[in-house]
Amino acid sequence: MKRVLFVINSTTVNSGGGHYYSLLTISKALKNKIEFKILNTGLEHSQALLQSDEETDFIKLNKSSFFKDVNKIKAYIESYQPDILHAFDLNALRILRATGLKLPTIFSQCGGKNNSRIIADADAYICFSQENIDFLNRYKRNKAKIFHIPNRVNELDVDHERVESIVKEYSLENTCNLLRISRFSTLHELSIFQSISLFLLYNKHHPNSKLIIIGIVQDKEVFKAVKEKIGDNPDIILLTDSYYTRSASSLLPLADIIIATGRGVMEASFFGKPIYCPLAGSVYPVPFNKENTRPLFYYNFSGRSTGIEIQEADLLKSFAMLEEMGEYSRQQFNQYFNINSAVDSYLSIYHNVRYQRGTLKNKLNFIIDLIRFLK
Structure with missing residues (x-):
């Protein structure tokens, strides 16, 4: 059974867009198929995660103390020893790449506007929209596969x-x-x-x-x-x-x-x-x-x-x-x-993803991207 660390970043306590709920739904659907933890990084622990039934961990991350905080995240990851890292937003992907850990890393592009041509490299990409797939096909810098999995809703409870x-x-x-x-x-x-x-x-x-x-x-x-x-x-x-x-x-x-x-x-x-x-x-x-x-x-x-x-x-x-x-x-x-019809697709990705060593050009592009992010 694969061990997966899901990572998502937040800027305020009210951070709670659809990708937070997508993460919770996907992790819930995979609950008996993989081992996992959810790590929330950023300025505030998201209320969307705090109010969920799923336990989530939080590590505060400030731009002013970025590298010190990244070392804390690195220590957390090394302690948990996941097989796979799975980022649910671009900042989370940047943070994971900044740790320098050579672990297979998946990036879920959860819809939204394509807003950065310099993309931190992932070893596999999961997209909710064809718009994001077209963007990644044009601008990604490695040979990682792109998967289109729009499914992200389970049966809903009624209050x-x-x-x-x-x-x-x-x-x-x-x-x-x-x-x-x-x-x-x-x-x-x-x-x-x-x-x-x-x-x-x-x-x-x-x-x-x-x-x-x-x-x-x-x-x-x-x-x-x-x-x-x-x-x-x-x-x-x-x-x-x-x-x-x-x-x-x-x-x-x-x-x-x-x-x-x-x-x-x-x-x-x-x-x-x-x-x-x-x-x-x-x-x-x-x-x-x-x-x-x-x-x-x-x-x-x-x-x-x-x-x-x-x-x-x-x-x-x-x-x-x-x-x-x-x-x-x-x-x-x-x-x-329906997310249940996509469970096998996620399991296949987790089973087959491999860490890809970045080229010197990719590493330089990531450094440029990180500098822009930290400004």
Whole structure:
């Protein structure tokens, strides 16, 4: 049985994007197949990890004491003696390479924007999106294999107590409820505005409806802008308290319609909900249906997705096809998103990955990358 150390980096206690939950889901699915530990490095221990059922270790890492802190991480790794290191973000990969340990290292590119042409070398790459694969094929500097494994959602639990509490508090028993789970941040601002625009259009034709937006406030200015956009509309509900934001995916059954990106699309599809996906530079999100799947899949259902045009008339037609959209989303979960169907792929990668000694050019590129990172 292979021993794997999963490593993920965080910058604040509120660091909790989809890749944290992907790590937790993947490790849980592999629990009886491998031995593993989860190490969180960075400035703060992520709440997403602290609130999970999985035990995680934390080693503080500052740029000002980078090499001293890297030595602590190196000692931790040598004490655990893993067979494989598996990084879940680029900073974690940089840190692992900085230890100088000659262990097979896997890098999961969990969707997101391609933002660095100088990539710390890994011995295998796992990508959630074709966009990331195309980038790595162009810029990676070694012969390591790239694997496309978008699956990263397991069967989800429902927090019936919290669902019932919210339904009762906000009188949602007999309304059609649209739901967006999103941090209030500059990264997600446009997708929240698109969610509001979709709701206002839907509400115009179906007055007995409400929009619920659940998420922590990472940027107060974004939250202020959202409140100004909403005004005094009583049918739009903002839930930002930790009571609501903790494991928010367990509240998805609140919704009849879900607006989602990335991992959120896959979680919504487990429940067979009709889904709308935000786009780059658009007023409205688009229906997740057969016609739109290919371009959405390419970008890992990111809000950066392009290549689709959406008009109000298209959305009005989709409102009459919500049942079919829900059936389609569940089909996609079964075919592409369920982590259990990817377990054998992960085990095969762990079995076959080997440490590759970097060339002098690769090492120089890594030093340049590290200098830029530490500035």
